Amino acid sequence: MKFKDYYKxxxxxxxxxxxxxxxxxxxxxLKFHPDTTSEADTEDKFKEVAEAYEVLxxxxxxxxxxxxRRYGGSxxxxxxxxxxxxxxxxxxxxxxxxxTDFSEFFNSFFADRSQSNQRPQHHGSDLFKGQDLEMELPxxxxxxLSGKTKSIDYHVxxxxxxxxxxxxxxxxxxxxxxxxxxxxxxxxxxxxxxxENKLNGDLYLLIRLVPHPLFDVQGINLILSLTLTPWExxxxxxxxxxxxxxxxxxxxxxxxxxxxxxxxKGKGLKNKTSRGDxxxxxxxxIPPSTNSETKRxxxxxxxxxxxxxxxxxx
Numbered sequence: 001m002k003f004k005d006y007y008k009x010x011x012x013x014x015x016x017x018x019x020x021x022x023x024x025x026x027x028x029x030l031k032f033h034p035d036t037t038s039e040a041d042t043e044d045k046f047k048e049v050a051e052a053y054e055v056l057x058x059x060x061x062x063x064x065x066x067x068x069r070r071y072g073g074s075x076x077x078x079x080x081x082x083x084x085x086x087x088x089x090x091x092x093x094x095x096x097x098x099x100t101d102f103s104e105f106f107n108s109f110f111a112d113r114s115q116s117n118q119r120p121q122h123h124g125s126d127l128f129k130g131q132d133l134e135m136e137l138p139x140x141x142x143x144x145l146s147g148k149t150k151s152i153d154y155h156v157x158x159x160x161x162x163x164x165x166x167x168x169x170x171x172x173x174x175x176x177x178x179x180x181x182x183x184x185x186x187x188x189x190x191x192x193x194x195x196e197n198k199l200n201g202d203l204y205l206l207i208r209l210v211p212h213p214l215f216d217v218q219g220i221n222l223i224l225s226l227t228l229t230p231w232e233x234x235x236x237x238x239x240x241x242x243x244x245x246x247x248x249x250x251x252x253x254x255x256x257x258x259x260x261x262x263x264x265k266g267k268g269l270k271n272k273t274s275r276g277d278x279x280x281x282x283x284x285x286i287p288p289s290t291n292s293e294t295k296r297x298x299x300x301x302x303x304x305x306x307x308x309x310x311x312x313x314x
Contacts, residue, residue, distance in 0.1 A: 004105045006052035006065065014066075018057060025053040029213035050138065050210050051102040054110075061110055068109060102138070130192035130201035131157055134184075137205045139175055141212050141222075142244050144269055149174045154203070157192050173205065178270035181209040181217070214242055220269040220276030226262070227285045228252065243267040243278055250280060258284045 007014055010024045032046035055061045135154050143150070150173055155166040171190060179185070184204050191201025209217065216223040224241065236254035240247040241264075248264060260282045268276025290298070 002105065003069075004048075004051070004103060005069070006056050009048055009052040010056065012056075016056075021053065021056050025049060025057075025211065026213045029053075029211070033213050047102065047138075051106050053211060054102070054208075055106070064109070128195050129199040130194040132201040132204065133191040134204040134206060136208050137173070137185075138208050138210050139179065140210050141215065141217070141269065143175045144177065144179050144209070145244055147174055147177045152205075159192075171203075178272055179207050180269075180271065181207060183207045215244070215278075217269065218279070220271050220274070222268045222276065222278045224278060224280045225283050226250075226252075226280040227283050228256070230284055230286065233258070233282065233284050241278075241280060244269075252282075256282050258282055 007016070010016075010021060010028065012020055012024045016024070028049045029046060032042040032049060055065050133154065133156070135152070137150070137152065139150075142148075151170060152173055153168065153170050156169050157164045158167050169190075171187070173185075173187070176185065184206055187203040187205065189200040190203035194200050214224060222244070226239075226241065228237075232252060233256045234254065236256070237252045239250050239252060241250045243264070244267070248267065250262060250264060252262070262280040262282070264278040264280065266275050267278035270276075287294075
């Protein structure tokens, strides 16, 4: 198995805090996200970046990963699990249904699954019910609006001759409109087989919304950080801003303050009964450098405008 160096994938150091990790993820995700680039073969790179973020943003997973990394992350001979090592992700009430959409390395150590070699559950003397399985299914925010069909691959434990064999299986699954993070979808009869092809177990898909490079999620609303120059905030302007299904025009009123929220109706996520909004949160950004002419104009503005934002200090 190939070891995944998540710090290198995100281009951050081992001591990076959550803010640095999130910033690095957004930068790379924006570069590789299928809806923000026209380059070919970027989806695998995006999944790799999302996988790294999934681990490093979580305190428990990151601590476990750091332990794995110290154990043998620099080995060039392939990577094997440390002796007696066990991830907290394996303490799951459902039996493991196979891999997520991430790499073999992630699935081996961090996928939410437990032992999948249990014997089937007996119901009477002749029939037994097949094992229920559970797997995580990463879903893009855009997919929750379109009802997109995804292909999934997983392994089914088949019990025969006092042994358990993992049999590969593939399905096409339609993502329900308005599906939410953490929601569980039941696929009846798609788990492990029962006796005489009866009472098959079920497959449960645990939905994990892939973090978007531009939007944060708040319920069914989306949050967009809208960066403005000081003059755009002072004078007002009109901008084309991104949504999950194209750009829309947004008018920025004059004298807009940092932190002000501008609401775009109906451009958020869906649930079973309604659709949320897009909230553009204003952030004022100062140019990183100035020339002599710019400094002169800033000085004239300071003299002409006597506003003191700290007047309440006295």
